[in-house]
Amino acid sequence: MRFWIAALSVAALLVSGNAALADKRVAFVVGNGAYKNVAPLPNPAVDARSMAALLRNVGFDVVEGTNLTRDKMTEKLLDFGKRAEGADVALFFYAGHGIAVNGANYLLPIDADLKSEMDVKLGAAINVDLTLEQTMADAKVKLVFLDACRDNPFAAKIRSAKATRSLSVSSGLADMKSGEGMLIAFATGPGQTALDGEAGTNSPFTRALLANIAAPGVEIQQAMTKVRAQVNEETNRNQLPWGHTDLIGSVYLNPVAGAADANAAAPNTPAVASGPTSEVELEFWRSIKDSNKPEELNAYLTNYPNGQFKSLALARIAPLQDGPSTTTRNLTTGIDPATFTQEADQTAEDGLGLDKGQRRDVQRRLTALGFDTRASGKFDDSTRVVITRWQAARGYPRTGYLNTLQLKALQSEVTATRVASADDGDDQPSHHAGRHGGGGGRHYRGGGPGAFFGGMMGGLFRR
Known part of the structure; x- marks a missing residue:
């Protein structure tokens, strides 16, 4: 509550x-x-x-x-x-x-x-x-x-x-x-x-x-x-x-x-100037900082991509040991149990034969679930990190690469009439539901609490 x-x-x-x-x-x-x-x-x-x-x-x-x-x-x-x-x-x-x-x-x-x-x-x-x-x-x-x-x-x-x-x-x-x-x-x-x-x-x-x-x-x-x-x-x-x-x-x-x-006057001390944390962001962080549900931590990252507590949220997500929450596990109902044990690597992902459009589809699906990433069609380092976060949240082996079973699991999570209607450019940030909301003709169904919350909050605040 x-x-x-x-x-x-x-x-x-x-x-x-x-x-x-x-x-x-x-x-x-x-x-x-x-x-x-x-x-x-x-x-x-x-x-x-x-x-x-x-x-x-x-x-x-x-x-x-x-x-x-x-x-x-x-x-x-x-x-x-x-x-x-x-x-x-x-x-x-x-x-x-x-x-x-x-x-x-x-x-x-x-x-x-x-x-x-x-x-x-x-x-x-x-x-x-x-x-x-x-x-x-x-x-x-x-x-x-x-x-x-x-x-x-x-x-x-x-x-x-x-x-x-x-x-x-x-x-x-x-x-x-x-x-x-x-x-x-x-x-x-x-x-x-x-x-x-x-x-x-x-x-x-x-x-x-x-x-x-x-x-x-x-x-x-x-x-x-x-x-x-x-x-x-x-x-x-x-x-x-x-x-x-x-x-x-x-x-x-x-x-x-x-x-x-x-410490501004101390010699040889690296300095970082950071903006103040808003009362709203602080209250948001306090409400989920002790959560063991990755979808709640991801919701913070989605709404505060440069937030004061970003590194802490990522640090909590990356090494989760207790497995995903019950809510998260329910998202994978009906998924082949082998998905939780079969590791993916570069060779397995290459075998999928994903073209640029299919890679964008993967990136948009991840974003729809609250794992915000840019739909560039390129699986760069930032996308690998997001895939790893998704794998950690679902209890899959965390490698940053996809195999056949994990791709099917991801596709089953986001059953959308349209994952995105715009054709994002390679070098431009995508403007999609996960970051800017679920309005504008982009509607997502399913995906669990993390996806629902990301879409709701994004719809409230557009840039």
Whole structure:
């Protein structure tokens, strides 16, 4: 009831606080899990997609990749290094296998095949210290998050093949020292291994990062204190994140206006000027902030695409662990049960043979359900994020790609006389029911509470 009261109160006024980003922010986000020579990890790709979505929504230019070979990872790093030149904030996030050899840390591409120390040091792995030095040295603030302490099967192989001279190989990562203006955070302590989490969800460390580092008005070091506490509690004290920091001044990834003003005089502190949060938006957020129903959180995002609490809403949606709500599950009544277990990837989606018009249809259907996206006919990064959000809300494997069963499920949710009547241009934002309302001859039937609410509110407020 309180949700609908708050929803109806929006009809009185709509004032959206648009963030005006004043600094240059660049992020490298990669998750490697589909290893070819050892058992795959189920969650790094999910971790990377969730983190990339969160960072984009607080103003980062994100270089993103999942399941990268050595060559592809090098390409992404070169791109990141160029973009990070002169950055106010450079952020490095990696999820996947990592290994420490004689005190040096290495990240592992999916094609790594490590049998000896020589394999590690002569190019099969990515040296962390060298990588950070070459890509982030010019940034004022450097934030490094390494969720790379999984139990590593390569470590045993290298130990068994070691020569007579001393060789230290650890499954986890080794201690690293931060430099001036840098924060380094590990999923767990030196030489220890971290949990990957339940398959198809975020790891405990990434989940805690998503929940805390972009919280409005929270300074990054305060956020990391909360991250450590959350992971420690969630893992029953079996895992405690660890790190070093040599930051100068306060750093906010999502400052509120007051925090930005208070730190305006602090040197080397990235500043973000953001508009005030309206009373209506604040009341709306309070009414759904504790909700476990993705459709309610998506309703907030639809009506406040640049809202003050956007990053928090996305962070709650992306790593939902308890499955979709009962209401959401009812939307999929009659759907083949295999839809909930069959993963989709690029190959499966390519097999659908979707042309440009059919891709637009998918995008419009997602928007009609409250998962707002642009009907461009191109499945770009933003569309992949929206597909992942839809999959998470429905309890499907979250990959950002569609297969035959998921496409049929989506089509069965939105039974419309007409998904859209206008032919949207490739480079123009679409003006459709999900964002601007259900009027103007565009009528949708079904889709559940999220779709109904998005259409109702959009109809009340047109731009």
